[in-house]
Amino acid sequence: MRILVVSTNTLKKPMPVLPVGAGMVYSALTAAGFETRFLDLAFMAEPFAALRDELRVFEPELICLSVRNIDNQVIQQPESYLPFIREVMKVCRTCSSAKVLLGGAAMLVMPEELVEELGADYGIKGSGETEAVRLAHELERGQAAGRDKVVTAVPAYHPVYSRIPAKTLFSPQYFIPNPRIKKASMGYQASRxxxxxxxxxxxxxxxxxxxxxxxxxxxEDMKILQADYQVNSITFVDGVFNHDVEETMEFCGLIGRTSASLDWSCALTPANITEELVCLLKRSGCRFVDIGADSGSEQMLRRMGKQFHPEQLLELGRLLEQYQIPYSVSLLFGGPGEHEETMAETVQLVNQLNPVYILASQGIRIYPHTALYHTALQEQVIQKNDNLLVPAFYQSKDYSDALLNKVLAASRHIYKDMLMNSIGGRT
Ligand code: B12
Ligand code: SF4
Structure with missing residues (x-):
């Protein structure tokens, strides 16, 4: 069976992101013996023409579309990427009779909705390489008729299929060093x-x-990264790096054994932290941490479903400073029940820390299949029939940008929004 894997993400902000996941799906299908081709639309001058040509020449029997972003999640300047994906889908349907399978990070968020909206034949939510191989086999054997349109993949690693793709698959443009950090850093997912x-x-x-x-x-992946990709800097893209103290310490020990020159960064929750762990982070090459805090107010942390307390956030910041690991703090203002006092509590707490920068989102993008979705319905911020593929945001009725600016007057730091614009505070 001929299978074309297409990475549809053309967004270059805040930086072009290497389509490792799509590449992994391609490599898995290749390893499973299918005739495969990979098309990345990111740097194409004429992406639709390139896709048309590929469909004409290769005549795939299955098209695997990797969709990363639905929109930018920025309340001040919402930008939807769906019109582009719809156009991609239109080209697939007009130039080919192949079945279309959807996958990618966007499918984690709105799987059924995307499959429906784009009129795809199948969808896989989550880590897709093993399920994509399974579907391709079923299609080949004519056994796909009764299967569910959208399948959720169990978070797991397959020994053969979940492998880093060869570097040659990707455009050299991805490897131009980021001007901000002045070296190429590679995203790597160490947990699912x-x-x-x-x-x-x-x-x-x-x-x-x-x-x-x-x-x-x-x-083995680290050996590939160092020998083939020649990358010595890794960004662990796991939503949270430290799900559990013991297990994270064990993993840091493993990183320490890869190479003495490897440096890396990760996102930490203040929930599972000990001094021993921070010390080990430093010793094993951790050079930057993003603290996924959301808030510094006890009330808000409870309402946002966070599993730590403000004191633990303070403690994590202090430990990172003690071990000289620079860090950023990510905040979300405007969640359920947010009001002037809770915002002021956050600002006061962050005043006690010394992050390199603070990224503060205002308002929260509402997605189905989340607890916030039900709160937003209850509070009539959205209606049951709303199409949430169109960006919708939650903001507490007691929150406003003006109030945020007011409390930020007491900040000794500059706060930046999702577009990295300064929104207030001072140094
Ligand atoms: C790390 C991360 C970032 C980092 C990336 C750093 C780096 N060097 O790579 C940074 C901070 C730069 C970033 C930026 C953005 N991000 Co981001 N990011 C993530 C995060 C946490 C992990 C993504 C990742 O690398 N995963 C690891 C790879 C290997 O997995 P994967 O690509 O998903 O591939 C697997 C599956 O999806 C599937 N798969 C992939 N393709 C295909 C194809 C088929 C056919 C099949 C079957 C399966 C399949 O199998 C793969 C292997 O298992 C995700 C959340 C998440 N858990 O996915 C958000 C996420 C992808 N980001 C998101 C967004 C919105 C953005 C931004 C637009 C935000 C902004 N305004 O700047 C930008 C866009 C950047 C860009 N150029 O595209 C959203 C996208 C969905 C949406 N809501 O629109 C996500 C899902 C967060 C969320 N829950 O809302 N991001
Ligand atoms: S936002 Fe929360 S629940 Fe979602 S991946 Fe990150 S830590 Fe997990």
């Missing part, structure tokens, strides 16, 4: 799924927990 329950996140809603990549597989 999540064990937390943030109210706005579809991973956090009725989730089945996370799973870490097996040690041997990780060590």
């Amino acid at each position: 799924g999540c064990s937390r329950h943030c109210i706005y996140c579809s991973e956090g809603y009725k989730n089945s927990g996370g799973c870490r990549i097996p040690a041997e597989q990780f060590m």
Whole structure:
């Protein structure tokens, strides 16, 4: 069977993101013996013409579309990427009679909605490489008739299919060093799924927990990254790096054994932190941390479904400073019940820390399959029939940008929005 895998993400902001997931699906299908081709639309001058040509020449029997972003999640300047994906789908349907399978990070958020909206034949939610191989086999054997249109993949690593794709698959433009950090850093996912329950996140809603990549597989991937990709800097893209103290320490030990020159960054929750862990982060090459805090107010942390307390956020910041690991703090203003006092509590708490920067989102993008969705329905911020593929945001009725600016007057830091514009505070 001939299978074309297409990465549809053309967004270059805040930086072009290497389509590792789509590449992994391609590599899995290739390893399973299918005749495969990979098309990345990111740097194409004429993406639709390129897709048309590929469909004409290759004549695939299955098209795997990887969709990463639905929209930019920025309340001040919402931007939807769906019109582009719809156009991609139109080209597929007019130039080919192949079945279309949807996958990618966007499918984690709105799987059924995307399959319906785009008129795809099949969809896979989550880590898709093993399920994509299964579907391709079923199609080949004519056994796909009774299967569900959208399948949820169990968060797991397959020993053969979940592998880093060869570097030659990707455009050299991805490897131009980021001017901000002055070197090429590669995104790498060392765990799948999540064990937390943030109210706005579809991973956090009725989730089945996370799973870490097996040690041997990780060590082999690191060898590929260093030998083939020649990358010495890794960004762990796991939603949360430290699901559990013991397990994270074990994993840091593993990273420490890969290479003495490897430096890396990750996102930490203040929930599972000990001094021993921070010390190990430093010793094993961790050079930057993003603290996914959301808020510094006890009330808000409870309402947002966060599993830590403000004191733990303070403690994490202090430990990172003690071990000289620079860090950023990510905040979300305007969640359920947010008001002037809770915002002021956050600002006061962050005043006690010394982050490199603070990223503060205002308003929360509402996605179905989340606890926030039900709150938004109850409070009539959205209606049951609203199409949430069109960006919709939740903001507490007691929140306003003006109030945020007012409390930020007491900040000794500059706060930036999702577009990295300064929104207030001072140094
Ligand atoms: C890390 C991350 C970032 C980092 C990336 C750093 C880096 N160097 O790579 C940064 C901070 C830069 C970033 C930026 C953005 N991000 Co981001 N990001 C993530 C995060 C946490 C992990 C993504 C990742 O790398 N996963 C690891 C790879 C290997 O997995 P994957 O690509 O998903 O592929 C797997 C599956 O999806 C599937 N699959 C992939 N393709 C296909 C195809 C088929 C056919 C099949 C069957 C399966 C399949 O199988 C793959 C392997 O298992 C996700 C949340 C999440 N859990 O996915 C959000 C997420 C992808 N980001 C999101 C968004 C919105 C953005 C931004 C637009 C935000 C902004 N305004 O700047 C930008 C866009 C950047 C860009 N150029 O595209 C959204 C996208 C969905 C949406 N809501 O629109 C997500 C899902 C967060 C969320 N829950 O809302 N992001
Ligand atoms: S920690 Fe991240 S991935 Fe996990 S539920 Fe919260 S937002 Fe979602």
